[in-house]
Amino acid sequence: MDLSKRQQPLSDTGDIIQEEILSPEGIQEATALVADAIARGCAGDDVAFLGIYTRGVTFAHRVAALLKARGLDFPVGTLDISLYRDDFDNRGADLPRLESSDVPFALDGTRVILFDEVIFTGRTIRSALDGLMDYGRPAKIELAVLIDRGHREIPIQPDYVGKKIDTDRDQYVKVQFHEDDEDEEEGVFVVKKRSDSPQLPA
Amino acid sequence: MSELTPRKDLLDIESLEREEIEYVLENAAPFKQLFQRSVKKVPTLRGKTVLNLFYEPSTRTSSSFEVAANRMSADVTNFTVSSSSVVKGESLLDTIETLQAMRSDYIVIRHQAAGVPGIVAKHTGASVINAGDGYHAHPTQALLDAMTIREVYPEYPGRRVVIVGDILHSRVARSTSTLLNKLGIEVAVLGPGSLVPAGRHDFMTRLRSWDEVFDWKPDAVYLLRVQMERQEGQFFPSIAEYHKMYGMNSQRLVGMRKLGAYLMHPGPVNRGVEITDEAMRYERSLISTQVENGIAVRMAVLHWLKPETDKD
Amino acid sequence: MGGQSRLFKNGRIASADSPDLREADVLVDADGIITAIGPALTASEGSEVIDCAGCLLVPGMFDVHVHAREPGFEHKETLATCAAAALHGGVTGLVLMPDTSPPVDSGNLVKSAMDLVSEVSAIPMYQSGCLTKGREGKELAGFSGMAARGVPMLTDADRTVPCPDVMRRCMEYACDFDLLVTSHADTPALSKAGAINEGSVSYRFGLPGIPAISQEIAIDRDIHVARHTRARLHLQQLSTACGLASVRRAKESGVPVTCEVSPQHLVLCEDDIQDYNTHFKFNPPLRSAGDVEALAAGLIDGSIDVIASDHAPHTEFEKSSDFGSAPFGASGLETSVLVLYDRFIHGGMFGWDLLIQRYSVAPRQLIGLEPVGIAEGAAAEFFVFDPAATTKITRDSLRTKSPVSPFFGESLRGAIRGTTVRGEWFP
Numbered sequence: 001m002d003l004s005k006r007q008q009p010l011s012d013t014g015d016i017i018q019e020e021i022l023s024p025e026g027i028q029e030a031t032a033l034v035a036d037a038i039a040r041g042c043a044g045d046d047v048a049f050l051g052i053y054t055r056g057v058t059f060a061h062r063v064a065a066l067l068k069a070r071g072l073d074f075p076v077g078t079l080d081i082s083l084y085r086d087d088f089d090n091r092g093a094d095l096p097r098l099e100s101s102d103v104p105f106a107l108d109g110t111r112v113i114l115f116d117e118v119i120f121t122g123r124t125i126r127s128a129l130d131g132l133m134d135y136g137r138p139a140k141i142e143l144a145v146l147i148d149r150g151h152r153e154i155p156i157q158p159d160y161v162g163k164k165i166d167t168d169r170d171q172y173v174k175v176q177f178h179e180d181d182e183d184e185e186e187g188v189f190v191v192k193k194r195s196d197s198p199q200l201p202a
Numbered sequence: 203m204s205e206l207t208p209r210k211d212l213l214d215i216e217s218l219e220r221e222e223i224e225y226v227l228e229n230a231a232p233f234k235q236l237f238q239r240s241v242k243k244v245p246t247l248r249g250k251t252v253l254n255l256f257y258e259p260s261t262r263t264s265s266s267f268e269v270a271a272n273r274m275s276a277d278v279t280n281f282t283v284s285s286s287s288v289v290k291g292e293s294l295l296d297t298i299e300t301l302q303a304m305r306s307d308y309i310v311i312r313h314q315a316a317g318v319p320g321i322v323a324k325h326t327g328a329s330v331i332n333a334g335d336g337y338h339a340h341p342t343q344a345l346l347d348a349m350t351i352r353e354v355y356p357e358y359p360g361r362r363v364v365i366v367g368d369i370l371h372s373r374v375a376r377s378t379s380t381l382l383n384k385l386g387i388e389v390a391v392l393g394p395g396s397l398v399p400a401g402r403h404d405f406m407t408r409l410r411s412w413d414e415v416f417d418w419k420p421d422a423v424y425l426l427r428v429q430m431e432r433q434e435g436q437f438f439p440s441i442a443e444y445h446k447m448y449g450m451n452s453q454r455l456v457g458m459r460k461l462g463a464y465l466m467h468p469g470p471v472n473r474g475v476e477i478t479d480e481a482m483r484y485e486r487s488l489i490s491t492q493v494e495n496g497i498a499v500r501m502a503v504l505h506w507l508k509p510e511t512d513k514d
Numbered sequence: 515m516g517g518q519s520r521l522f523k524n525g526r527i528a529s530a531d532s533p534d535l536r537e538a539d540v541l542v543d544a545d546g547i548i549t550a551i552g553p554a555l556t557a558s559e560g561s562e563v564i565d566c567a568g569c570l571l572v573p574g575m576f577d578v579h580v581h582a583r584e585p586g587f588e589h590k591e592t593l594a595t596c597a598a599a600a601l602h603g604g605v606t607g608l609v610l611m612p613d614t615s616p617p618v619d620s621g622n623l624v625k626s627a628m629d630l631v632s633e634v635s636a637i638p639m640y641q642s643g644c645l646t647k648g649r650e651g652k653e654l655a656g657f658s659g660m661a662a663r664g665v666p667m668l669t670d671a672d673r674t675v676p677c678p679d680v681m682r683r684c685m686e687y688a689c690d691f692d693l694l695v696t697s698h699a700d701t702p703a704l705s706k707a708g709a710i711n712e713g714s715v716s717y718r719f720g721l722p723g724i725p726a727i728s729q730e731i732a733i734d735r736d737i738h739v740a741r742h743t744r745a746r747l748h749l750q751q752l753s754t755a756c757g758l759a760s761v762r763r764a765k766e767s768g769v770p771v772t773c774e775v776s777p778q779h780l781v782l783c784e785d786d787i788q789d790y791n792t793h794f795k796f797n798p799p800l801r802s803a804g805d806v807e808a809l810a811a812g813l814i815d816g817s818i819d820v821i822a823s824d825h826a827p828h829t830e831f832e833k834s835s836d837f838g839s840a841p842f843g844a845s846g847l848e849t850s851v852l853v854l855y856d857r858f859i860h861g862g863m864f865g866w867d868l869l870i871q872r873y874s875v876a877p878r879q880l881i882g883l884e885p886v887g888i889a890e891g892a893a894a895e896f897f898v899f900d901p902a903a904t905t906k907i908t909r910d911s912l913r914t915k916s917p918v919s920p921f922f923g924e925s926l927r928g929a930i931r932g933t934t935v936r937g938e939w940f941p
Contacts, residue, residue, distance in 0.1 A: 080232060083232075083244040083245070083246045083274075083505075084244060084245060084246070085246075088246055088247075091208075091508075093207065093208060095206045095208055095225060095506065096505075097225070097228065097229065098228075098229045098231075098232040098233070098502075098505070099232060100231055100232045100235045101232070101235065130245065131244075133241075134239060134241035134243070134244070135239055135241070136240075216718070293831075293835070294834070294835060294836065295831070295834055313836075315836040315837075315838045315839060316719055316720040316721050316790070316836070316837065316838060317719070317721075317790035317836050317837050317838075318836045320789065320790060321790070321834075321836060335720070336720050336721070336838065337720035337721070337722075338719060338720025338721070339720065373720055376717070376718075376720060399712075399717055400713070401712065401713040401714040401715070401716060401717040401723070402714075402717055403714075403717070403718075404714075
């Protein structure tokens with residue numbers, strides 16, 4: 001893709017794309033990598049997927065679909081972690097819309113794999129772990145991400161990674177799936193936030 | 203993300219935009235879902251304080267707010283003030299000063315005088331939630347009523363609700379009807395002429411009998427509590443006559459069943475006055491759902507409002 | 515007093531007789547007597563020249579309904595601050611309501627009140643007396659003693675005499691002394707703990723309402739008692755179209771009745787009450803827009819005889835209570851002329867002559883005083899009004915001890931530059 005033609009607002013938030021990290025094909029490859037690793041490690045176990053709302057859910061469904069084609073049928077649940085975030089006081093002028101978490105399986109004794117599209121500081125995953133624990137006591141919790149962009153602030157590491165990339169601390173990595181972002185191109189982008197936008201921890 | 207601007211206080215329904223109402227109602231559903239878990243608590247308001255300030259005794263509403271705040275991990279202080287001591291000494295502004303010193307993030311207030319929550323809100327950075335002021339407003343009751351109706355009628359615009367009882371002295375009638383009207387739900391009222399004031403909201407169609415109610419084909423019938431303690435004059439001859447004229451009984455349940463109408467009541471119920479024991483067991487009664495939704499809606503309200511306590 | 519002669523130059527003189535204004539200078543001598551009116555007058559040596567170019571000279575207003583709060587409630591207002599407020603509003607004389615503490619219900623209390631007035635007040639004030647002892651509506655107050663001290667009227671001030679029998683005896687007995695019986699018409703059994711006009715606004719606010727009939731029934735009752743007893747009756751603070759219609763009918767049938775309206779009831783209605791603002795809490799309450807319109811028509815056609823402010827100061831603290839608990843009333847002396855100019859005279863609804871007739875001439879005549887006019891040989895009692903200026907009403911713009919007003923924040927057209935009375939000039 002010729003990025004010089006994309007020096008324009010990507011969305012109504014006015015973000016400017018700086019670089020494409022993964023094309024749709026790249027996303028497919030990275031997703032397949034994660035699916036392979038899970039298939040190797042989990043076959044025969046009582047495994048359930050739990051996607052972090054919004055794009056973690058899509059990512060989980062994509063991996064589940066690949067595995068289903070191989071005869072591995074893992075249920076997928078969703079987790080909205082808004083109520084567990086540690087930045088509630090800094091919610092700014094936006095009013096968060098809550099989603100219903102949907103955990104259609106018993107967690108107790110289950111091997112749960114959490115899905116998120118990007119891991120950055122690790123704080124989102126910490127919130128997700130708190131939320132997950134309130135639903136039950138899994139035998140084991142693992143973490144699968146499409147992108148690991150580094151800059152962890154707490155000691156949480158993913159077990160399955162689609163692609164690891166180097167980024168600057170103040171950059172913003174945006175994943176767009178066609179399921180969630182209907183009007184946008186699918187891909188993973190490094191995005192420059194409009195200067196007046198608050199820094200969002202991914 | 204949404205374009206709605208955050209609010210500090212919830213004082214009435216009149217000043218709310220329809221989008222804000224729908225925002226709160228939509229957020230209430232995920233909160234309600236938490237009640238199915240064995241761990242019903244979320245850490246959202248950890249370290250925040252909620253002051254439950256009740257100048258009128260109301261175990262139900264105050265408990266509902268307390269449970270809601272507890273389930274969001276806030277610290278709750280209950281403060282019930284006997285109205286006699288208020289009248290005697292401390293003025294409202296003095297009380298507000300005391301409250302300021304407590305540094306609460308949220309103040310839930312019930313007061314016998316209309317407008318008091320608004321005065322408190324002006325003088326504090328805390329988010330003020332009106333839990334009932336005089337005959338004026340009871341916005342969280344209205345929100346929980348709307349949530350309850352939306353659950354049974356997801357396509358709620360154009361639905362019809364008839365409110366039965368003391369329209370004059372009921373803040374529930376005022377707030378709930380205003381909210382339903384904002385959501386495009388039609389509202390009618392039934393009650394004795396002495397309690398259905400001429401100055402009621404324009405959109406409140408007056409019905410004069412249960413026959414007219416059933417002809418109007420309501421989707422829900424909302425019985426108001428007969429405020430025995432508020433009968434400072436003689437608004438109707440006797441409780442028995444009220445029951446006969448306006449109470450929900452087995453005969454009227456036939457009409458309800460024919461329509462498939464739901465039954466609602468803000469509680470606590472006066473059995474044998476506005477409703478019979480048999481009607482309490484009506485299969486389409488939403489009364490206990492209302493109680494449960496009350497907690498969810500109050501959690502959604504605590505989540506929605508944004509205190510300005512750092513400005514104090 | 516005085517000691518300073520003054521020349522008011524280049525002003526235009528307003529009068530009760532004609533809407534036309536007369537351009538002339540006015541010379542006032544050291545004793546406060548108008549010695550000359552005419553073009554291009556020159557001041558004698560040592561006299562003060564007050565340039566009134568563009569301004570009007572208006573005869574001083576007279577307010578028959580003022581609560582000055584002294585003695586007993588000096589935290590709200592005193593006779594001195596009340597006089598300052600009156601002068602600031604172009605009012606050069608007034609009737610004091612007897613609802614002080616103790617209530618003025620005997621000749622001795624009238625005397626001590628008048629003694630206090632002569633000590634501290636810059637303007638003439640006339641102390642009215644109670645109809646019943648302690649304003650309790652039960653026993654007749656000391657009419658003869660109060661009459662001997664020259665009370666201008668008897669009234670229980672903001673309270674109706676609830677029992678029709680007591681009211682009948684009051685009126686019968688008042689006839690013996692040719693005393694004016696003044697009634698704050700209200701039916702307590704209907705108004706109860708009401709705070710606001712009963713109707714859609716009271717419903718929306720969830721406040722107990724005061725129905726229009728609570729005043730209308732009382733007006734009718736008092737008119738019937740006056741018809742029966744032939745006592746002179748003055749009705750305070752009309753607020754509804756129906757009540758006004760009753761007064762009209764009574765006048766047509768020869769009942770000796772007069773009535774008053776306040777500026778707030780002429781320009782504000784219940785819909786103006788926003789956000790539980792207690793500065794809009796009056797007794798009788800602000801009524802409907804239709805009532806406001808009817809009252810203005812009644813003022814113009816003469817059915818309403820008198821404008822009276824019902825100056826009722828309460829401290830800002832007292833008014834900071836919730837709407838239901840806050841006391842009724844606001845300060846009115848300083849805003850009456852400005853409000854009426856802004857809402858009526860400026861737009862041509864009526865002229866200065868009508869305002870002077872209803873707020874200067876008729877109120878004085880009501881209590882047997884000679885009207886004041888701007889004429890040679892008369893005492894100078896007038897104020898200088900600048901129609902080109904504006905006055906922003908704020909708590910700091912008022913001189914009353916209790917700055918509480920429904921007009922806060924409004925910029926009213928016109929400004930009162932100063933008032934002269936008893937040979938003094940109060941800018």
